[in-house]
Amino acid sequence: MTPNRRVLAVLAAAAALTALAPAAANADAVRNADWALSALHAQKAWQTSEGAGVTVAVLDTGVDATHPDLTGQVLPGKDEIGFGAKRGDGVWARHGTGMAAIIAGHGHGPGDGSGVMGLAPRARILPVRVILEDKDPQRAKARTSRGDALPDGIRWAVDHGADVINLSLGDDSATAAPVASEDDAIRYALGKGVVVVASAGNGGEGADRSSYPAAYPGVISVAAVDRYGVHAPFSTSRWYDSVAAPGVDVVIADPDRSYYTGWGTSAASAYVSGAVALIRSAYPKLSPAQIKQVLQSTTRHRPKGGRSDDLGTGMIDPAAALAAARKLKPQPVVPVPVAYGQRYFAPGPTPAAKPADRAQVLGDGVAAGFAAAGAALVALAGLLWFRPWRDRAARA
Template identity: 50%
Template sequence: MRLLLLGVLPTCLAACLVTGAAAAPWPKDGLAESARGRQWPLRAMDVQDAWQLSRGAGVTVAVLDTGVDPRHPDLTGVVDRGPDLTGAADTGSGRHGTAMASLIAGHGHGAGQASGVLGVAPEARILSVRVVLENDDPERADAQVHARTRLAVARGIRYAVDHGAQVINMSLGGGEGSYEGSPEEEDAVRYALTKSVVLIASAGNDGAGANRRNFPAGYPGVMAVGAVDERLRRAPFSNRHAYLSVVAPGTGIVSADGPGSYLVADGTSSAAAFVAGVAALVRSRYPALSALEVRQAIQRGAHRPPAGQSAAYGHGIANARGALLAAEGLHRVPLAAVPRHAHFRVHDDDSRRLIGIALLVLVAVMVARVAVTR
């Protein structure tokens, strides 16, 4: 995540994202009120229209990240703290993870919840699993800690699956060793897919440079998410690859930060979190859909660019309302999927009627046979 405006010092996900954007002033007074007014992605993705159909209730989204602070006023009561798989000292509040969680399930605070950040799925729950360290964490230089964290993402995926997560967000990747991926991570991804868990990851932030293949976004079955700006054009830093699934807002994104504070940032991290929120909306309204069908709904409901599917935009710009409408179509059972014997199932009233008709036919046949015999 590329930080632009903050109330505190910049930080970034240890394993993932391009930094270096310059800080700009943002008035410290009334931050919570200002945050709500600057949430342009909710309008761009038709989220308020989608809330007429779903708000994410009953769905748990696992946030594999630097940890989530359950004390932030926009996340109180919705965060379940899972294990810290990094083996490092517990900081108590992962800023990057808290930011991502707020974009997924932030519920605001204050009178009428009118202040703070609203996530795409404000009635969803968050399962926090710490798998990476913040960029400014001094323990990143500890060789023993680094060795322990190499398998943290793979272990985090399995933990989330086994503890009820229906969606897993991984706004991470792109750090040392992550471009190559690992067999353990790929196995964990396959395990999650067999359990019909939706996997979402940021596409990466070096699209203006090396544009490297990024993991876990590059694994088959993972929804790789790129970023667009407020004019819905591809952000220059957003990675471009054939496996890109969709794009979502990723510039000038307001999110929760440290205790009671907020920041504005750029990055595909935020874009992935928004899509994870859309997945939660779909899973909440249509719980019977498989992970593949949820992915199809998000892709089919996206606003397609004029040039069609591409390495820059994937299937298009993710849209919450569009995804739910597409999911409705997938929810209907196609005729080919109905068992043949199902056409012969009848209700009790129909059964009695058919039996009566059969008896009348039988009597008529017997009378006719008697007449012929005579």
């Protein structure tokens, strides 16, 4: 039985049991199915840090601040789109809520023993809506009229207290290319000491093209692995991959109070953002470059030779990273790591791209970017490919 089917069998058994048991039993099954925290040695990491005092900006489709796994964690945010689905609609804030819970969910119920526990359960979430869900009827309008949503959202997050920016989104279409305004915004964030994390892309079973913003200098680009630390076939393999994290059959919290298992480098990025929050909470003076380096130097399941395009330097180990970070002397903030072989833009001012200059497919298959001149929008491999696991007894 493949790992995917093994998880589905467990969930099916749990759902069958809850037909005869109280809702709490199913909630425990939700937590038990969340294998990623165990694989990341979260309990050991929490002995040092739970992410208190750190703000993680989630640039995504929005976040449901009323979700029981996130109550009290979500700060007032910004909507850079300004239209589209609203609270209560079936296509509102699904992806963003799932990512926020992976980062900073605290569970709910007695002892917070039910629902999703994030890797940094005491971190705060700053939601910035920069994309629409792939089934949002207004998505096409957003593609043509909100070309600056991502760079504007990055700058807004930096100016409103973000310590970490999670970008579970990307464009690896045939027309994908770096854009000066996005690169400038990321440099602005890094220059202010804000760590930027992005999903590597879901094009591994296709052309394995570079995905942006993951490929911009200074970004921690995250590939996906399964529970055994094995590279997920869908995860894009490229020179820019920094580290890997769980991204196969991970448990997702949904605004409708159901839970799902899903896959994607979106989830992997969220786990790494949670790990960064743990480090930033314990050692707030470390620079973005130092945090990236300490994550890369303490990974498990390291590939032969120490690095590969599939895994970066391997699967993150937050507890080991925290132990290594304790020994570091803080260094001045630098906007771009020294060891970087690519150069996108010539020195001097570069005009920002216009909204219609390129196709930008945002989200692990959330097509919410902006059409490139003469090119069709090409979606990625599906928004975290949700598998329904909706036993209604599990609703909070």
